[in-house]
Amino acid sequence: MTKIALISGVTGQDGSYLAELLLGKGYEVHAVIRRSSSFNTERIEHLYVDPHEPGVKFFLHYGDLADASNLRRLVERVKPDEVYNLGAQSHVKVSFEEPEYTVDVDALGTLRFLEAIRDYRERTGHEVRFYQASSSEMFGAAPPPQNETTPFHPRSPYACAKLYSHWQTINYRESYGMFACSGILFNHESERRGETFVTRKITRAATRIQMGLQDKLYLGNLSAKRDWGFAGDYVEAMWRMLQADQPDDFVIATGEAYSVQEFVDRTFAMLELDPRRHVEIDPRYYRPAEVDALLGDASKARTKLGWSPTVTFDGLIRRMVEHDLMLARREKLLLGAGHGAGSTQGQDT
């Protein structure tokens, strides 16, 4: 029997890797996309097939985590075996600017999905496995290393919203016996990472600097430490959680932490650039409250799911730099041919 998956957040970094993974495993994949005035499907264009073609396995549906009736309708129509809730306003700094919206989508959005699944399951008897995209940001001020037993101390509206969803996921498992898992994922990056997250902001800027397309990179707190892994590895962990015999919660991390400064230094060194000539601090990128140090202990996932990361810190930076160098070269060629190309520094956070 072909398994059916429903993904929210498919147009994001993780959603695109997860859709690829599931399609590769023979799943029929349905995914929620938001209506947008400009295209937001760049990361999944390579997966899209005209639904009029025979044998299509990837279907896009308009929807929004703020719209409960829409989520209910989708669950009823798609009849999923597995739901992956990756949709979110996922930028921590933006959550300080838009706390109410962030809570609506990142906290209540999860509740809406869980309620839709609960009712569908009760009415039809169809078991639906649920994955919640929880975050290491929930640990906040709790000292490293962090694992599943570390007490949470959230430090942003985003983290508070994610913590609500984490506990609701557990609550639905305990109250209704739902197969609901919370994946507490530490930072994970790739060449598909949004350009306002610090790693991609750095690799985009450094490669553009090397091509003479910009001169300065403005950053905030360089001393924050993060446990950075590769997104492709992390979606494998999500899938493994839903294949397990029992629903559970797992920390997913590499077990190594580096500062933002170290990420800068290694990126610039790879390009033989001196960061001291190009990197400046702009306090506008500071946050009202900072998460100083995240370092995950993923022993439980290693033991129970057989999961471990495959990409090293340097390997991650290298693949991002290579990709962004290709983009910068293309941008320079287009500029040379008289076509303007947007700057990445315009509206970053």
Ligand code: NAP
């Ligand atoms: P991302 O690239 O920012 O993608 C977020 C996705 O959510 C996009 O597809 C976005 O759609 C969608 N979305 C936003 N608001 C929505 C709404 N109201 N209704 C439906 N969909 C909505 O994030 P990511 O890095 O792939 O992360 C995936 C999930 O894991 C998120 O929940 C994030 O909070 C969580 N997480 C990420 C990390 C990490 O390091 N990447 C770590 C821990 C947890 P548009 O494309 O239309 O904006």
Ligand code: GDD
């Ligand atoms: N974005 C950004 N921009 N961050 C900067 C900058 C800058 O110019 N300068 C320094 N930083 C610091 C931030 O203050 C933070 O300490 C660190 O770089 C990482 O910031 P982000 O890349 O924005 O990621 P994040 O850790 O806040 O959040 C990401 O990881 C979480 C998991 O821990 C997001 O992907 C969240 O959705 C995710 O849950």
